[in-house]
């Protein structure tokens with residue numbers, strides 16, 4: 001989401017005459033788009049600003065802005081802690097970046113803009129030909145913002161506010177626009193995309209209908225979405241996988257924990273069995289679907305046996321990759337009021353254990369691709385010596401491919417014979 005917001009701010013600023021520099025020393029404006037999902041992300045921001053502060057001394061006209069979730073959560077505190085900042089913007093103020101920069105030029109008092117905007121629709125800035133960062137073959141499109149789920153560990157509902165869906169017509173227009181400028185794959189984005197259409201639309205349609213509609217857009221070759229919540233993931237969406245050729249066979253479905261008690265205190269509102277039922281139904285409709293997930297270890301009260309349940313579910317589902325985290329208490333969330341009972345060294349060990357298990361699962365699945373042909377959307381040049389192109393297969397495995405450099409370009413879909421696998425990557429030769 002932050003990557004998409006950053007791209008959007010760059011595009012808006014481009015239309016006000018700003019161009020990306022390669023070196024921070026050359027910049028007139030530096031924005032740090034922050035994340036507050038875990039404490040580590042926050043620490044990174046503070047150390048980054050520590051390195052940026054001296055630039056103000058050498059260039060007094062330099063504008064320094066903090067955007068994103070840390071700004072939303074602690075705007076005034078950020079200004080106090082880092083008085084050299086010119087402004088702080090919340091994630092719902094991305095559209096206002098141009099105005100914010102102008103305001104700094106007009107007054108020299110730092111300010112904080114963190115209101116939530118429940119009315120506004122997105123404008124779709126023109127993608128000009130001389131834009132350095134034109135959309136690549138794979139482009140993000142935000143379909144819903146905010147989150148109403150309030151999982152007890154999560155800061156997002158507080159920093160990104162209530163759910164609001166974008167009108168389907170507006171989405172179609174944006175997707176057509178991106179395709180015209182080179183996109184072939186669209187990744188629909190939201191904290192909970194499956195909740196699309198529940199709120200904020202003039203003509204409400206459910207998520208699966210949005211998928212069917214977008215699949216008709218001419219020139220679209222691949223469609224993905226992320227992130228899903230098991231409770232809003234419907235049977236109709238499973239059917240869409242079967243019906244729609246452009247909808248690729250990959251699903252990212254966070255489980256967070258493999259234990260029902262922990263799921264309950266996390267307020268995920270579903271059981272492991274319900275989750276597995278969905279997965280089994282999807283696998284029976286789409287046998288070559290790959291599954292990825294998010295997992296937290298060391299949630300308050302998690303016992304060794306409860307942790308073992310998570311390992312069991314990972315093995316049972318056979319995830320091709322996972323985002324794995326050690327629980328990090330977030331001020332203002334309900335879980336922050338619970339006793340953070342799992343010692344740091346135990347959290348660390350559990351995290352290592354699930355990473356090891358995931359590595360084995362990934363390796364096993366990687367092997368199953370060896371000697372097979374996969375379809376790859378070329379996204380650019382490969383940095384791996386001996387390989388010309390990089391891209392992804394439908395199941396979201398990274399693929400490095402050998403082939404004649406003059407014969408293919410980003411946006412082409414090619415068939416690659418897989419010869420090797422390493423980690424979550426495949427490599428081979430274009431047929």
Ligand code: 5AD
Pocket residue numbers: 037038153154155254256294295296325326327328329330
């Ligand atoms: N601690 C650790 N991981 C977290 N996540 C969200 N909040 C926390 C937290 N407080 C993880 C969840 C979520 C992903 C985006 O980040 O797994 O799905």
Ligand code: SF4
Pocket residue numbers: 147148149150151154155156157191192229
């Ligand atoms: Fe956070 Fe996702 Fe839960 Fe929303 S659904 S509260 S974004 S973990």
